[in-house]
Amino acid sequence: MPTYKLSYFEGQGLGEVSRQLLHLSETPFEDDRISQEDWPKRKDSMPFAKLPVLFVDGKPLPQSLAIARYLANQFGFAGKTPFESAWVDALGDQFKDYFSEMVPYFMALGGDNEEEKSRLQLEVAEPAINKFFSILEKRAKDNGSNGHFVGDSLTWIDIHISDHMGVGEKYFPNAYAAFPTVLALREGTVSLPKLKEWIEKRPVTPY
Amino acid sequence: LLTTMPSYKLSYFPGRGLGEVSRQLFHLSDTPFEDHRVPMDEWPAYKDSTPFGQMPVLFVDGKPLPQSFAIARFLADQFGFAGKTPFEAAWVDALADQYKDYFAEIRPFLFVVFGFGEGDKEKLKKKVAEPAINKFFGILEKRAKDNGSNGHLVGNSLTWIDLQVSDHIGVLELYLPNAISAYPLVNEIRKKTTTDPKLKEWLDKRPVTPF
Numbered sequence: 001m002p003t004y005k006l007s008y009f010e011g012q013g014l015g016e017v018s019r020q021l022l023h024l025s026e027t028p029f030e031d032d033r034i035s036q037e038d039w040p041k042r043k044d045s046m047p048f049a050k051l052p053v054l055f056v057d058g059k060p061l062p063q064s065l066a067i068a069r070y071l072a073n074q075f076g077f078a079g080k081t082p083f084e085s086a087w088v089d090a091l092g093d094q095f096k097d098y099f100s101e102m103v104p105y106f107m108a109l110g111g112d113n114e115e116e117k118s119r120l121q122l123e124v125a126e127p128a129i130n131k132f133f134s135i136l137e138k139r140a141k142d143n144g145s146n147g148h149f150v151g152d153s154l155t156w157i158d159i160h161i162s163d164h165m166g167v168g169e170k171y172f173p174n175a176y177a178a179f180p181t182v183l184a185l186r187e188g189t190v191s192l193p194k195l196k197e198w199i200e201k202r203p204v205t206p207y
Numbered sequence: 208l209l210t211t212m213p214s215y216k217l218s219y220f221p222g223r224g225l226g227e228v229s230r231q232l233f234h235l236s237d238t239p240f241e242d243h244r245v246p247m248d249e250w251p252a253y254k255d256s257t258p259f260g261q262m263p264v265l266f267v268d269g270k271p272l273p274q275s276f277a278i279a280r281f282l283a284d285q286f287g288f289a290g291k292t293p294f295e296a297a298w299v300d301a302l303a304d305q306y307k308d309y310f311a312e313i314r315p316f317l318f319v320v321f322g323f324g325e326g327d328k329e330k331l332k333k334k335v336a337e338p339a340i341n342k343f344f345g346i347l348e349k350r351a352k353d354n355g356s357n358g359h360l361v362g363n364s365l366t367w368i369d370l371q372v373s374d375h376i377g378v379l380e381l382y383l384p385n386a387i388s389a390y391p392l393v394n395e396i397r398k399k400t401t402t403d404p405k406l407k408e409w410l411d412k413r414p415v416t417p418f
Binding site: 047048056059061062063064065066067069070073074082083085086087089090092093094096100135 | 258259267270272273274275276277278280281284285293294296297298300301303304305307311346350
């Protein structure tokens with residue numbers, strides 16, 4: 001088995017989906033968490049000067065979704081057919097589009113201007129969440145309301161969205177109340193025994 | 208046993224943008240497909256029939272698949288342009304996502320030069336385009352070198368990231384003629400890619416578009 005090291009910040013964010021894939025598949029790995037203080041020193045050793053980076057036998061692979069897809073393919077969480085895998089990818093890319101729209105709101109959450117946070121929640125977060133989660137709700141329903149976004153087994157997009165929702169709710173309670181099928185999908189995902197075990201013991205972080 | 212090829216339709220705007228890499232994959236693999244180009248004024252009516260309200264969309268036997276890079280990767284996997292190992296395929300994906308990040312940074316400049324909005328082209332060129340290009344193409348130049356300066360960004364055969372980057376350079380040069388003059392290895396990749404005989408055949412006859 002190759003040796004794996006996943007380098008990311010001290011948070012869930014864009015790295016957690018890959019940590020969860022490694023835990024779900026019971027694959028040993030070094031969970032390399034880099035503090036804000038240490039990041040400037042480590043930055044130049046990363047191919048694109050960003051995190052996460054996965055090291056496979058010491059060889060780096062950047063970009064969160066490329067990493068998640070690579071691990072999902074290794075461990076069987078990438079869909080059962082090429083078309084299913086492509087739909088997992090499409091939802092992953094749509095998540096990225098949504099995430100970029102949310103960035104001004106996320107930046108404000110890191111500060112202490114409460115008025116800015118409220119304003120951006122209304123003007124930025126709510127429209128972006130409504131747009132993306134409506135797509136997810138329809139997708140979950142069209143897929144048969146079977147607890148998965150694609151096909152009939154767990155894929156990395158189920159994991160990634162479920163984790164993101166947990167972070168979102170810390171700052172915006174009931175953010176996803178209008179999306180019951182997605183909420184049920186999340187409940188099913190985070191209560192999987194191996195995932196639940198990891199979630200209960202992982203470091204608690206602000207994002 | 209007769210296996211029939213699926214029917215393919217690719218719906219996109221009348222331009223290269225994020226749809227062209229997939230058109231090129233069809234042409235390179237001699238796979239018939241419907242090159243469905245939706246005129247800008249017909250887009251609002253067509254939009255609601257797409258899964259995410261966006262294009263491109265690939266239809267495989269009538270079943271839709273959205274998102275440009277999900278489509279490109281799916282076709283590249285079918286036709287053999289996705290890298291030779293899982294790790295190579297992942298590096299193609301990583302470069303494609305980095306391209307997307309770069310594109311988001313340069314978009315304000317491109318939006319204006321494509322004619323979609325008003326703006327100060329000179330100012331946007333200096334403040335937006337040049338920094339974005341330097342950052343991304345610096346990464347690509349290093350990548351090309353680390354990959355052995357063999358005319359490919361990943362491995363030793365053509366992949367869809369060679370196609371995407373090469374096509375984008377062509378669009379960029381319409382507005383910034385010397386855009387990649389500081390990146391000779393990337394230019395070599397572009398030259399090798401665009402002189403592939405099958406690709407060249409398509410490039411010589413495709414519609415000329417502003418993006």
